[in-house]
Amino acid sequence: MTTVLTVIAALSAGIIKTAFGIGAGVFLTPLLSMIMFPKTAVALMAPMMLVTDITTLWMHWKKWDLKYVLLLSPGFLLGVLAGSYYLAWASPSLTKVTIGIIAMVFSAYQIARIKYPKTFSGIDVSNTTGVIISLFAGASSAIAHSGGIILTIYLISKNLSKSSFVATLVGILFLSDILKMVTYTKLGLLTQPILVSGLELIPALLIGSWLGSRLIKKLSDTQFVLYVNIMIFISGILLTVRH
Template sequence: MLTPFAELSGVLDQLGLTPVDWLLIEGGVIAAYLVFAIAGFGTALVAGPLLIHFMPLSRIIPLLVMLDFLAAFSHLLPSRQSIVRAELLRLVPCMAIGCTLGVVFLLNLKSDLLLLLMGLFLIGYSIYSLAIKVRPTQLSAGWSIPMGTVGGLFGALFGSGGFLYAIYLNSRLTDKSQARATQNALISCSTIVRLSLFAVTGVYAQLPLLVMAVCLLPAMLVGSWIGRRLMKRLSRETFVRLVTWLVLISGITLVGRYVTG
């Protein structure tokens, strides 16, 4: 009869990761949640291009969703009084529809096609963020439908639809603390929807995926801790712009990897 330690060791062996692989993965997750603590989104934008060298995107997104769930609620609790519930109620139903579509695509598309799509997504997001200097000053409430739906789709498929929520909320709410708190609440709702969908479809029946999430939990906590302290010393805009350049390079790398086979 195997001991719990032996069973755990066997599960870790199934992952096929070397100590160097683990070091790179843990470092990528720390960087991802450092960015999340400052920007409020972007874990998959940062960690995805690194993790995709070790596992398919169809495992990366469910893995990060588990960690996002904990990270989002830790950011939500201190600011929950600033949430604008009217905007939240507009976005959540559309986001849920988008998440459902994204999960269907994620679990059914071929891994090489997902690699290409993620690379194109990263490039498109980066070019938009770097090129567009003037954001919409005021969007109508009707924009909650496309922004919520596409944000949910991108969130489930690529792990990052938060930038669309940020664009919508920042154009609707003049109080930045309200916009940030509502965005945190929306991302929390998004993680619940995606967790539920992945659980229903049997993704979390894979024990190695759950064990890996537990192993990466300390890295998530460290990254969040560092990010919260950097946020007090560094301009959010400057930091996000730097990260966007890195995301652009990652996107180009992924597309190049797809083209070269």
């Protein structure tokens, strides 16, 4: 049963990441944390996220805005380091609660942005604020693979095209996911069996990425993102109350 669920998770990660750039980690990490140890779930997602980064960048090649990649990456990477050490230090129970809270907070933000688009579309976030946001995003990324959602607070105000938005965001995540692979391994979170399990899911990821590339051309994402974030919020509640 667990194997079936992880395959479904990998397929979903490919679809969500390629189609929308964000949401795959924060959607899947809390769900997997309900069927396995939360630190195992986070570590298992790391190679999966890196593979989806590569396929997504390939599908949006050279569409990124390098200015924003260079601005946000340093703070994001520092945040990843801090978050990785927190993850290694925290107990399984505390890790589960942390993932649950992160899932609830940022799914609520996404739902509010969909329900009240005018409120969020008029916000212009400064570069200084963007750098500060990137630090928190990096820490959240290391703990629950949810940093992309925080980065959207800044990037959404820059009026990038959909393809440029996805490519810029995933370009930053690609660098951070390489660092996560290194830090998780050094801290004993990503072991060889977990890495092998993650690599075995690559075919499902690639199929999901292909489906996501079709989806981005045909589907209006508003309702889809809304329903995904409702599921994230519910899973966050379950993680928090059942820790």
